[in-house]
Each structure stands twice: as structure tokens, then as C-alpha cells.
Amino acid sequence: MSKAVSALEGVSHNGFVAVAEAGLRGMITLRGDLASAKMKKAVKAATGTAVPARRRIELNGDKAAAWMSPDELLILVPYADAVATVAALEAALAGEHHLAADVSDARAVFTVKGARAQEALMKLCPVDFNTLAEGEIRRTRAAQVACAFWKSAEDEFTLVSFRSVAGYVMGLLDVSARPGSELFPA
Amino acid sequence: MSTRLQKGGRLIDRTKPLSFSFNGKRMRGFAGDTLASALLGQDQMMVGRSFKYHRPRGVIASGAEEPNGLVGLGQGGRFEPNQRLTTTELFEGAETASQNHWPSLEFDVGAINDRFARFLPGGFYYKTFMFPRFAWKHVFEPVIRQSAGLGRVPQNRDEDRYEYAYAFADLVIVGGGIAGLAAALAAGRQGKRVWLIEQSAHWGGRAVVDAVQIEGTEASDWVKDAVEAIEGMENVTLRTRTMASGLYDHGYLLMYERIADHTPGDGRPRHRLWRMRAGHVITATGAIERPLSFAGNDIPGVMLASAVRDYVVNWAVSPGDRTVIVTNNDDAYRTALALLDAGLVVPAIIDARPEAKGPLPEAARARGLRVVEGHGIAKVKGSKRVTGVSLCVQAGEGAELETISCDAVAMSGGWSPVVHLWSHCGGKLIWDEAQAMFRPDAKRPATGADGAAMVTAIGSANGILNAHEVLADAHSAAGGKGAAPGAVCGEDAPMMPVWIMPQGAGPALRMKMWLDPQNDVKVSDVQLAAREGYESVEHTKRYTTLGMATDQGKISNINGLAVLSDALNRGIPETGTTTFRPPYTPISMGAIAGEARGEIFQPLRKTPMHGWHETHGAHWEPVGQWRRAYCYLRHGEGVHDAVNREIRNTRNAVGLLDASTLGKIIVKGPDAGRFLDMLYTNMMSTLPVGKCRYGLMCSENGFLSDDGVVVRLTEDSWLCHTTTGGAERIHGWMEDWLQCEWWDWKVYTANVTEEYAQVAIAGPNARKLLEKLGGMDVSREAFPAMEWREGTLGGFRARIYRISFSGELSYEVAVPASEGRAFWDALLAAGEEFGVMPYGTEAMHIMRAEKGFIMIGDETDGTVIPQDLNLGWAISKKKPDYLGKRAQERSFMASPDRWKLVGLETLDGGVIPDGAYAVAEGVNANGQRNTQGRVTSTYFSPTLGKGIAMGLVRHGPDRMGEVLDFPVDDGKVVKARIVDPVFYDKEGEKQNV
């Protein structure tokens, strides 16, 4: 039996889009010089991707590297790999000023799926989706809490929040996706 | 009587009859009706009573400007007062009730106020309720409360839901009349991201009622084609039932969409508040007709001429069989002709102008209508309904020359552009003498982030009343290519400003001339205000309540300020307008709240163990957005008993505290030690790896801001614990200094507060419990106090800190948050034999107070420095600088007279009330008793069996044993002795076992 459980244990709701808590995901806050050769190598080794450019997320199967700020990345790996990945990053960046912290358990992950996924998020986030590029991660707020989201597949967004407010965020997504509240009904 | 005509009505569908009720009476209307048109169609002219005099009130207008037609709509969880009849679409089963009367609309006791009207002039409230002073609280206020307010407050929880939506556009065009449509066509063709919104359910505005010809076809056909063409443009979004409520800085436009007002209970949100960011806003919001001020102009049946035309053309409703027109302009003649076309009688058109010879008056004459030039209405006859009017010479004093019987009066005093959105964000107005209107001054618009104009007004909102010119204005403002759509409409002759009718009316007539029919403000009230010295229009507004009603003076403001200007003998532009403030029309409280209600009213932060607390009697305490267990109530147990039980158990066996909410911030880098030495008052760079140290943080102003245990993780990384409420604030504080002041220092921080579930295991059996879980050596020898260890405890990845906030042997264990609940369960299972029992925040508070430990927020309040709390030992004398050090060197910070921390013990063993002050001899400059100290924490200590307290007292530590007086309620005085703040286990033996 696994002792580790996600904040909402995978609860989901179906409205005009489907919203679900996506379970545990390995996440590492990685701060350092994003332009350094060591950093490029370390990220490549951890996720198989390049260091993402400003506001980009580089996806590679169940791994990804996302740009969080000019000196911070979010490394995504399977939950079980997080501890080892932190150790590997520490080793790869040894001798260079950096910080790698496991934040897998500090987060909650959600998926918003459906042709109108954007409409549910438009009710919560002050974001101009028209200017959101393909492969962009957007850090913003969902109503009253911080979040980040990106387009994880055709008609699907993945949204990350802090773990303590997972119930609040799910409440927001649930009510925003209720049938009949489509923003641009056909 | 008002009635439904046999044919016509462009907006109603006669094949879809709807039933509704008014004051319990069954009524019928048609799909497409508003509540106003449906009521008028059933001869319900009187719909309410005015606020102050309770005079009968009928519908005046046909749109958002309506001041009178307000009803309570719906029942139970869908009841809402003050719904405007003219803008509420009729739906099957609508239940409406008139307001502001008792016992009934027809017979109202409050109407007695009308008889005393001469004693209730402008400013009545301010003059009457001044003296005697005691009367305000005991007589006036209760009486006013009883009669104040319009409509009934909903008693039930709102059954509907509401939401926000964020949107962005290059251009938002507000108003779906021909100006808005022409602008949308032009802008849409350029590929811009455009929104076109219309507050009503229909496109076309006034032009479709006024039978304008556009591009060789009827306006209604042109509108239909235009809407179709715009719908075909992917870059343009069209919304009806969406009102632009307010325009704010940088193109922030609030738009209020009434999604389901006309289909209540269909499962959709009732209202949606669009939080739009517009690159540019075009206001095509039209113009509002002004009433004329003549005696009796408030009697039901007196309506705006344009509204009369709307009711006939749009809804096939005749407000009366015989309608007298009174006007100062040509436009009202269109109403006369529309009435004739509908087969109704117009006994006379009374035109205040000396001459009316334009094409429209000539057309009226040609159809046999009587036009009386240079005249006005002396008086309207009737009380609950118009029965006739008497004529007078406009230039005279009101001698009645002739009486004409009629049951409706259609009045027109000219037009006022709707300049609200233009003005909300600073757009300026100019006075147009010829049209007697304030209109947007294109040279002084509201400006946006780039310093350029943010708003353009077009069409009649821009003061252009001729349809052909309206289209040209709209087309060019939207950057249209080629020729604008052309329109054919009659040329109107100039209007003549008429502010009171007749011009020389005496006091008796002026007392019956209403400016604001909802709030009962008359011409005489404004003139009185001017005589009493009110010169500013803003002051006059508040003194008389002119324009302060729910309609915010849409039809009354200009007339009112013209009367004020006249009374002050100065020009209208010198008087100026009152400020136009959002919302344009009232919006629902639900829409303002959006999704934030019930469970998601605000974020509720939960620890990984929250579910356990919930199912085990947690009595909650909000701490920031967290909810922590204050104590755990067992069956039949009171809060006080539960707290005492938890303390006794922790002191005698072992207790568990969910401490997950404590802030945890990693600080790492070659300059991390140097940075922490600046942040904390004590030295953190010297803390050895593997050890913990209690630290204090101050603001630059020297005041104690946060505290917590700092842990040296590795050579270049530290973990800083903060208070529960301080995590985000302190992390932000760190980043602020690193990014903005010491940006060359190599330090990274990461807020890992939520990564860990943290449990304090405290009490004599704490070690036994951890030993039973096994995996780590927690013995006294291997793991001394103020150190930390990492390892696997009972199968959990754990970091253990040997720190104590209770004075007991204590370990704080951090595990990954995802495993927090499993760890908590494991502790409870393993601890059963040792008497384990969770304790809440109150037990934690009391135990720390028994030990004399301070609490941020109790002993500190933003004015307390560490020195006040005898924490000098935690302030490094060696460091040249730390945040707050310079501030603490100021003379009053270093003063020996500052109040300092002591313990307090009541002489009778009772508990001193929190916040009580110790009095000193003498009084201060305000005649108040001098004080010499105050209580900061106070509890009943179950361990000691008596009340204990901490407080700040002048020269406190030097006055041990002295007894102070703390006056409390009811003249009683609590006596307490100054003692050492450490009440329990002074030597600290218990935590060092």
C-alpha cells in the first residue's frame, strides 16, 4: 500500500468540460543560471529536454521542464522519480550556485479537458488566451490563488496549484464547468 | 386608459401569450413584452409610490432611465427588490409587487406625507433631526429606519449562481443602435478583435422606432442585415442583454450580462460580470429624453414622448386614448404622428417655442393636428391618473387659459447624450448651447496606458441626433473605408431650452414641478437650496437628494442643474454636472461576488491531516486562510474542558500537534549566511550544520515581525521556519531584499511550506513513541535538544527537529505532505499504549504561555521591539547591521521607559480579561486615566490551576512583586502581581530529559 496520496485522491467532475485532479506528479523547483552549460546538461539528463525559453514548457512524455522565472525552472517527472532526480540535479550542478527542492508534495495537479476547456479557465484567470502561444506555460491566479497552466494536449489544459488549496481550486473548476454556463454557446 | 392595440408591435409575439401577476392579480402579456409594456397593456398605469411623499407613480420611460417603475420580482430564493419594469423582460409566471406603500398601492397611509409636503422641503433631514441630541437615537433613527429604503430586503438565500469571465478585445463598441452597428461593420472588416454589446434584448435602438430609411430600406431591415453580416465575422463577438456598467483605468470595462433573468431557473448562471480589457472603447450609448418641468408632471400618465412612441410601435401599447403632446422641439411630433398612425387621438400639440414651422410640425398640421405655439402646460389635472391639462402662455406666470381633457401627456424637453462611460474615466464634457446638452468634448477624452484617447463617443451619445450624421460619425470613428451608410430622415428645426413651464411660474406651481420623481425632488427644493447658500452642484445633490435615487438622475440631473444655475444666476456650464460614477444601472450583488460564495467564498487551506481533524471533533480556528483545530471536542465535552484535557495529557503522557502550517523556507547559496545575518537579529551564519536556533526578524522600522526556528541543513543551505501566517509574507520579504537591494548576493530561496506535513510530538512519552516507530536513534545522548536528524522513521522519510514550544520533551517531525495523513495515523496507532492524544492550537498557546514564550500577534502588535520582550539575548551585539538595527537605535526605542514584558498573576487566581490596561496615577491631556501597562496574553492554566498572564508594563522587570490595578467592566478592578513570565518548569528540566 502506498502511503502517499494526492490532496483530493483523484476526484473529478463532468460539466461542459471534464475537470479532474490528476494525482501525484514529481515536481522540482530548480533555481540557477539557466544559460549555463551545466544547467543545460542537468536538465537534459533529468527530462530529456532543452532548457525552456522564456515562458515555455518543454514536454517529453511524462517529463517536462517549464520556465518559471528568469532564474527558475519547474522540472516535472513521475512522482516516484522525484527524490532521485533531485539528487541527480544536485550532483550535476555541483560547484555551481543553484537550488533544487522537491516540491512534489506541495502541489496539486488538475486537468481540464474538452473543446471548451479554455472557457472554464477564462472565468478564473485574467489571461488573454488569444496571446497564449503553443507550448507556453502561464503563471497567473485562479480566482484568489496562484496557479500555472499549460496546454498539455489538444483540448486539454493542465493546471497546477498549491496542495493546501486543492479543494478550493477543484470547487472553482467544478462551478466554472457547469453545463449551461458556456461563455460562447453555439 | 392604457390598452393593447389590435395590431402592430414589432417586438411582441402574439402567438405566445404569457401570464404573470401584479400585486397578486393575474395579468397577461406576450413574449417580447417588458413588464412595463405588459402592465400598460392591461391598464396598470400606476405602479408604485414615491419615496418621500408616497405619491402615486406611473411608468415614465421605456428604458434604463426609468425612475418610477420599480417592483419586487420573484419569490423566495429568487426574490429581488427594485427591478426596473422597463428593462425586465416578461416571462411566464413572473410575480411582481409594487413597493413603498402600506397597506396597499391604492390606499396608502404614508401618502399623508404629501399633505405635509410644505414641511418636508429639501434638506429636511438635516434641519429637523439636529435637536435635541438624544432624540436621534431614540426617536428619529427608529422612525427613519422604519420608513427608509426602497423595497423589501430578500430574506432567503439566493438560489441563483453568478460568475465572472475575463475577456480581451481591440475594440469594444457599447450600444447596438445604428451607430454601434455601423461602427462594428467598419471595424470588423478591418479584422480587429471587436465586441459589440447591447444592454437590451434587441438591436437597432431608436432608429427602428422612428422609421428612418437607411441605404434605401427600412431601418429595421438594415439592422437585420447588419447583424447578420457582423455575425458572419469571426473576429466580432455580439452580445445582447449586456450592459457596460463602468469604464476604469487602462481600458478595464465591466460588462454585466443578464443571461437568465428572462428564463429563471433554467440552470444557467443568472448574471455574468465580464471583466473586459479593451484596447479602445466606442460609446454608442445613445441619448435620453428629458422631461419638462410643469405642475403635476409626476401624475401617472405623464410620460416621455419617445417612450410613448416606443410603447405604440414596439409593443402595440397605447398609454392613453387621448394624448396631449408638450414639447420644446420637433422630435415629439414623431410621437404625435405615431399615435395618429395607430388610430389614437392627439387633442393638441403644445409647443413652447414661439414658432414651430419645421417639416415635422407642418406634417402634423397637414394631418389635421392642432399645434399651439408659444404655450405650455399650466397644470396637469388628476391624482392617480391624468384627466386633463390646462394651457398657459409659456412666457407668462401660469394663468390657465383652457383645459383639454386627456388621459396621457407625452412630454419632451430635448435630449441628453448618455455620457456616463465617456465620463467614468475622466473624459470631459462641453455644453452645446444650440441643443441644450452636455456632450463629450472630443479634445479631452479619457486616456489609456499609452497616453492616447481610450474612448470615442459616436452618434447621439456624441450629441448627434440626425440619423444620417450618426452613421457618418460612427463609420469614420471606427476607421471605416469608403462611404458611410446613408440615411434619410427629416430635418429637425432647432429646439428651445425650457427649464420650467411656464417661465414665470410662481411658488405654488413650482412646488408641484417634479425634477426627480423617485426621490421627490421638486423645482422649489433646488431653488430653496440655492437660497440657503448651496452653490456647488455636488452639495445641492446631497442636500436635496436630487439624482440620488436608483436611476441616479438619468432624466433629472440636467433639469435640476439648469434650475440651480438659474437660481444662482449663472450659466449651466459654470455650474457643471455632478460626477458620473459606475455602475451605469444597478448591478446585482451576486454578479459582484461572482463565483465567490459558499465553499469557495475564499480559499480554505487544508493540511494533509485536515480530514482526520474534521472527523474527530475539531473545533476550528481560522489562522490566515488555514483552518486549524483549536481543540478536539469529545462527546458531550465543552471547549474549555477539551483544552484542559489536552494540556494535562501532553504534560503527563504525550500529545500530537499538527504543525504543518508553519512556514518553511529554504535559503541557499554562498551568501546565504550573510543574508540571514541581515534578516535575523541574531547570528545565523555561525549556526553549525545539524543544529537549530530560534531567531527573530524585524521590519526596517525596528518592530518585531516574525519568529521561528532556523535550521542549518548543509554548509550553504538553511531552512527557516516562520509563523503560520508569516510564510508567504516572509518569503516575499526575503525575495524583495534579494532582488531589489542585494541583487549581487548569491542566494536562492524556495518556499517549501506545503511540501511537508509536520507534527509536534510532545510530552514525557514522546521519545518512547518515536522509539516504537523505530528507524532512528532519538535517545538523549544521540539526539540532543536543538539539533536535527534525517532518516527513515517507521518507514517514513523523515526529518526530525528536537525543538520544544510546550516545555515538554518534544520532537517535530516533517514527512512529505502526501504521506502526512498516513504518518499521523501511524503515530496514533503506535502511541495508543503511551496515552497519545492530539492537541489543538489553544493547548499549544497555553503551554507556551506557561513557559513564558512569546507569540507573534499576541505579545507583538507592530509597535513592539524585541528589547521590549526581554529578547536581548537573541540580538547580536557583534553584527554591524541587520534589518531594523538602525531603527532600534532611535532615542524612543532605546528609552528605559518603554513597557516591557512581565508575567502577571491575579491575587484571586482568576483570569484577567485580554487587552486589559493597568492604570497609573493622574490623567492625560484628554482627561483620561494614565496607563502603565497592558495584558498581551491571558489564560487559565490547568497545569497550575489558576489564571496566568503576560503583559507589557513600564519598568516591569524592575517591579517584581508589585500589584497593579486593571479596571474591567462594570467598575470592577482586577488586582494582579508582577511576576516572572516563566510560570512552569523554570529550569527547563522537562524538555531536556
Next chain:
Amino acid sequence: MLTLECPCCGVKAEETELQAGGEAHLKRYGPGSSDEEFDGYMFSRKNPRGVHFERWRHAYGCGKWFLAARCTATLEVFGTYPAQSKEPPAELQAKIKAKRPGWEGWK
């Protein structure tokens, strides 16, 4: 409600994503400074009607502080720039000077 472009992540952020931080370009005075210097640093703030330099944090975004120059009367934004600036960039100062000829400079 303002919209400011965060120079660190390039997002045009509306005010609800931001945290205001007061006047920019303050010089810190610590131990050893005179009472007047410390008072000026701690308490004396400019409150101009016109050009003003401010600290803002993209709190709900990349978390970085940045500086902004705007007009307090019209809310016109002249530009945003990194927090790690000792003074407003020269080209920004030139732009403000062109738009507000009477402006007396940033100090």
C-alpha cells in the same frame, strides 16, 4: 485598474496579478546614518502629481520585482524596467522628457 508589462517574463499583467511596493530608487540607510537620513529613507515619500517611479512585483506570475514609470494623474505608463537598476534607463528618461517637457527629472 492598471496593466503593466513585466520586464522579467514579458506578460502584460493586470493589477490583480501584481503587488504594489511603493516608491522606487530609495537608498537604504543603516546603522551609522544620521536621524535625518534614516527618517528620509524610512518615512519621507514622494507623492507627485505627474511622473512617478514605483516598485511592483509580479506576485501571481514570475514572482519578480520590477520598476515602472507612470503618470499619477493620467495613469499613462512610460515604461517598465528591471528592479536591478540604480536609476531609470536613459532612453526611458528621454521618452518621459519628450512627453512631459516640464518634468524635473527622477531624483
